[in-house]
Amino acid sequence: MDEKSQHLDSIRDIKKMMERSSRFISLSGLSGVAAGICALVGAWFGYGIVHGSHGDEIRNNLLRLRDKEGDISLADYAGNSLLKIGLLTFAAAFVSAFIFTYIRSRKNHTPLWGTTARRLMVNVCVPIAAGGIYLLTLLKYGVFGLIAPGCLIFYGLALINASKYTLVEIRYLGYGQLILGIINLAYPGYGLYFWAFGFGILHIVYGTVMWWKYERNSGDESAVHNQ
Structure with a gap:
């Protein structure tokens, strides 16, 4: 029995080593939750601009720019508040995701x-x-x-493409983003709502599932390897 247990332990160790070398397992569920919250906050500010007191001014400016040259240059659009909100939202989500992933990599003693x-x-x-x-x-x-x-759509494709190098839940998140983007093509006027649901709600759901499955117990690393 002891010899059999030693063989099983050796197999588990080999499995852990193979997974460490083939999959990035330091992604934190909290990073997904944080990114989702950042996206919802950004969508809230974006909604206030589009449907608030500044909405008519923004639309008139865009129409003026299109009437002036037939298209809108990046320099003209760079000053738009919506673009600024998008960039700030991305930066906040990226920084928060990096912090939580770094913390988990230190906890699991795996290289970032x-x-x-x-x-x-x-x-x-x-x-x-x-x-x-x-x-x-x-x-x-x-x-x-x-x-x-x-x-x-492109974010969903990126997640699906990268899922073979990390946890399988990333692939399902990518499918969700891709499906939402395709549906949104039929309803272009509701882009802000789809954007908020995809980058906000789906990220929070994904992050919560990841945290519950892999991180809520102190032995989260062993939980990953035993999958």
Whole structure:
């Protein structure tokens, strides 16, 4: 029995080593919750601008810019409050996600940056970079109704593409973002609501599930490896 237990322990150790080398397991559920909260706060401010006292002014300015040159340059649009809110929301979500992931990597004694992390980042960044170029082109020509669904679609593709290097829940989050983006294509006037649901609610749900499954107990690392 003792010899059998030793063999089982050896197999578990080998499994842990293989997962450490093939998957980035330091993603924190709290980072997803924090990113979702940042997105909801950003959507709330965006809603106040679009539907509040400044909404008519913004729409009139966009129409004026389109009438002036036929399209809207990035320099003209850079001063728009909605773009500023989007950039601030992204920065806040990125910083919070990095902090919680760093804390978890220290807790689990796993490196934050390594071969697997680089592969994960490459697989995330390629669809995001392509999507960024596409969305900037939409901004240039004033096709604002496709911005929100474009964000959701390319972000979903990035998550699905990178899911093979991290926990499987990332893939399901990516599917959710992708489906929302495709549905939003049929309702371009409701982009802010889809954006808030995808980047806000789905991230909070995903982060909560991740935290409950892997982090609520002190032995969260062993819970990951035993999956």
